[in-house]
Amino acid sequence: MPAFVELYKVKKQFPSPSGPIVVVDGFDLRMTAGEFVALIGHSGCGKSTVLGMIAGLEPLTDGDIVVAGRAVTGPGPDRAVVFQAPCLLPWQTAFENVEIGVDRVHRHEPAAERKRRTERVLERVGLAGAFDKLPRELSSGMQQRVGIARALALEPKMLLLDEPFGMLDSLTRMELQDVLLDVVEQRRTTTLLVTHDVDEALLLADRVVMMTTGPRARVGAVLELPFPRPRVRAQVLEHPEYYAMREEVIGFLEAQEPEGARARPAA
C-alpha cells in the first residue's frame, strides 16, 4: 500500500540558553490511508512535537512530512487536531462551535443541509441533548465531545489527537474511547493518537509506534496489533494475544529511561 502520511528523517531542535536542544532526530514513519497509529513514549520524549509538526503548527528543523501527496508547510483543514482540553468558543453553543467547521467545509450547500450535518456529528458523539449548551454549562467530558465533533465536522483527511482523553475521569474516558472507535471504524479516517495509556493504544490502534526517550528521540519499536475490526472493548481484552501485546509495549517503555533520569544525581 502506498504511504498516505510520510515522515522522513524528521528533526526538531529548540533553542535553549545553553545551545540548541535536538528533541527529535531521524524520526521516520509511514502510514497508509485509513490507518490508526498510536504514538506512545515517556513524558517529554517529543510526542506532541511530532504531532505538532504533522499538524503544521511547528516548523521542521530538517526532514520532510508529506500528507496525502502534499508536503506539510503549515496548518490546513485537511488535518484536524484535538488537544487535551478543547479550545471552544465560550460564547457559542455546542451546536455553533461545530457549525463553524461544517459551514467552512460545506459552504456551497443549502443552510438546512449544513444544519443536518451539524446535528448528525453532534449526535454521533453523544451530544443529542446538548445542542444549545454553552461550553461552561458542559462537563469536561462533554466539552471534549464537542471538541471531537468539531474535528470530525471538518471531514479531515487526517485526525491528530494529542492525549484527547488525558484529563477525563476513567469512565468518561472509556465512553469517549468507544465513541472514537466507532467513528474511526465507520469513517476510516487516517488517525494519529498520542497517548500515555497502553490499553487505550491497544484498543484503538492498528499499530503502536513506540518512541525512544529524547533527546534525539526517534521510533524505537513498532507493534502491529492482531485484533480484528470492528472492535469491541470486551473482545479486545479477551483476545489471547492481548497480554503479550501489552507486555511488549510496557517492556519497551520500562527499558527506556524517562527523560530527566540521567540528569538526576545517582542515589
Ligand SMILES: Nc1ncnc2c1ncn2[C@@H]1O[C@H](COP(=O)(O)OP(=O)(O)OP(=O)(O)O)[C@@H](O)[C@H]1O
Ligand atoms: N517550544 C519549545 N521550546 C523549547 N523546548 C520545547 C518546546 N516545546 C517542547 N520542548 C521540549 O521538547 C521536549 C519534548 O516535548 P513534547 O511536548 O513534545 O513531549 P511529549 O512527549 O509530548 O510529553 P508529554 O507526554 O509530557 O506531553 C521536551 O523536553 C520539551 O521541554
Ligand SMILES: [Mg+2]
Ligand atoms: Mg505531549
